[in-house]
Amino acid sequence: MSNPIHHALVLNLHQPPGNLQELLDQHSWEPHEILYAMDRIPRSLWGYEDVGRVHLSFSGTLLETLVDPHFQSRVYGVVDCGAMLWHFQNTALFRILGTGFYHPVLPLIPEADREEQVRRWLGMARHVFWRSDFQGFWPPEMGFAMELIPLLRRLGFRYVLVDSDHVEPVTAMDWHELRYRPHIARHNGEEIIVVVRDRELSDAQESGMELAWFLNEVEARTRWCDFAPLVTTATDGDNGGWFRNPQPEANFWGLYRALLEQTRAGGAVQPVFIDDYLDRYGAHGEVRVGTGAWNTGWHHGHGFMQWTGSQAQKDALERLRTLSKAVHDARWKAGERRLEDPETLALLEQAMWRLLRAETSCHYYWGEAWVPRALNDMRASEAALEKIVARLGE
Template sequence: MDRIFHAVVLNLHQPSGNLQHLFDHNKWEAKEILFSLDRIPRSLWQDSDIARVHLSLSGTLLETLADPGFQAAAYGTIDCGSFLWHLQNEQIFEILGTAYYHPVLPLIPAADREEQIKRWLGRGQHLFWRHHFNGFWPPEMGFSMELIPLLKRYGYKYVLIDSENIRPVDPMSWQELRYRPHLARYGEDEIIVIVRDRDLSNAQESGMDYGWFYREVQERTNGCAFPPLVTTCTDGDNGGWFRNTNPQANFWGSFYPELLAHARAGTGNIQPGFITDYLHQYGAHGYVEVETAAWNTGWHHGRGFVQWTGSQAQKDAIGRVELTSAAIHQTARELAAAKTPDHHPACSELENSLWHMLRAETSCNFFWGEDWVHKCHADLDTAWSYLHRVRQG
């Protein structure tokens, strides 16, 4: 029985201040989210010999969990410090890099993409005690080919892309395209593309049993003349399947233990694995092009970013982000040309302007139609107030 490698990838994200707000105003929802996080390492301790899970944690979530004030407020619901410590277990977890404020990267100015990636690395390297992360999780799986040189510059080996946004350059079968790593090239730079199976990921998100998953995977990989890598990617802290506190009605109590039991006993050929380990053993094959698009949401297929740009209010806010970004970076160049020392008050004011602008770019400000667009404008207002101080100083 040929082995089929299964990579579970979970995206964990909460907008800046959201968990604290929920803890103050809707404590049960906050607890559901925190329980869903805490459940991850607790569910895997006893299966460290075989369990393998990839996690992406946004910078804003890490910022909240590492904050002493929030840790004190949440203590008794979750020990945030211990949770972060447990995620350092490299036998169970492969941590993926991402962008700090969880923006849809193709929708933000190019100059801000580097800031978002650099800031997450600073936080991730500190909390996870390592300098290097092999894989990159693009928030909302929003990707464009022009991101490849930037990701390579920051040391990333592979990026996760939705199966609906991959187009083969070299001839490939349906199975090869979805269940084998590939290469994507932009200019002189290449990166490995790991393909998310959209259909199986939809099932992972909504709830599935092992028997169905096993049969579906066998059917989809039938005829593969290579060891297939089946990659399923979803949020890990949203939806009833991951938040449900009933062990028999969530991913960690129902589906995953059965998968691990069969893998350990050898009664099934699906083997949990890390993407990095698969690449070391089998490599990547063939070139693909990646369409500029995102993953599917509950309302849209991801192409055209309509989920985040569908209304005029959303478009206007994104346009204002671009204007604000241009003004901030121009001011930064002027301060550098004037050889303004880092300790000068203007530099501190500009840094405050920059991070408010970066926070305004979070995908959540645009995801919910026009409901959260005002949060984008609020941060941009603050960014401009700091910028005006710099210019007037």
């Protein structure tokens, strides 16, 4: 009997700070399409709890918007945000992946801010999704570097998603084993399981495909596996016409439900939660993961050129590094001097969250177009920092 082919579906859901609100103010149809695309996810899976298995990454900025009472009231006739978030608590259908709150490309931001980003996301996600166990981690933009491993392990993550273009074997292994089996990556004495996203199949998932093509392609790619392969596809779940199209026969969820029907009928491809696969089959072999991101519409992800290609982008990221050090130094000194009055604490929080929001990947993604948004947040952080420094008497 041949090994079953396991499929892990991963969807990233992110909206930049204030983006949905701005689109609503412009009386655009786009925020409705985005909200419908998100609301369609649980609705498409009702009745498929026996076979449906979906991993979701929600950025903190998106969650912040969806739980905001004012925003909820504005879109109530479109989508019931509270009910939608409640549906995502269904552990039979969904695994929620950890991420960074403000959706930063983690290797590009100061090391001291990486933990702040993830801890803030954990704080909100535990409340919204009523769970404390987040085994998997989704690096925003799949931006990964080996130096992140100790942090992720310290924060309790079991595995991290990485892109296939950046994975290199340390242990000798064939191409199909490298791509369709989880592995171990090590850095500075810490190790984590890496789960490899198939870039080409993910591209097809993003742009639209037929089920017969997907099944044939998966079977062809895993034909030589002498183990139970794990095929992982990961894309945005709320962008692009394939996910926003409301017609079941012309969107991703029509295809996915057809896949689930085939699974019920004994088909070769079986949707799976990654943690369940790891519990059963474990991870094999050691790999290195090169520093990089997933592919975008403009770039292959190597070297983070999408976010660092212009001088304005580079200058803003350098300013972030300087500001981050100043904010963390001020917080440390305020703690040493036991400055714990409400106003000082409020200023410290203002300086910190505006710094973290300035690190949002979207501010750098669009060339120089959105860099001013990052600079606005940095100026607000610097203004709060000046008041803190005055209180410190420096």
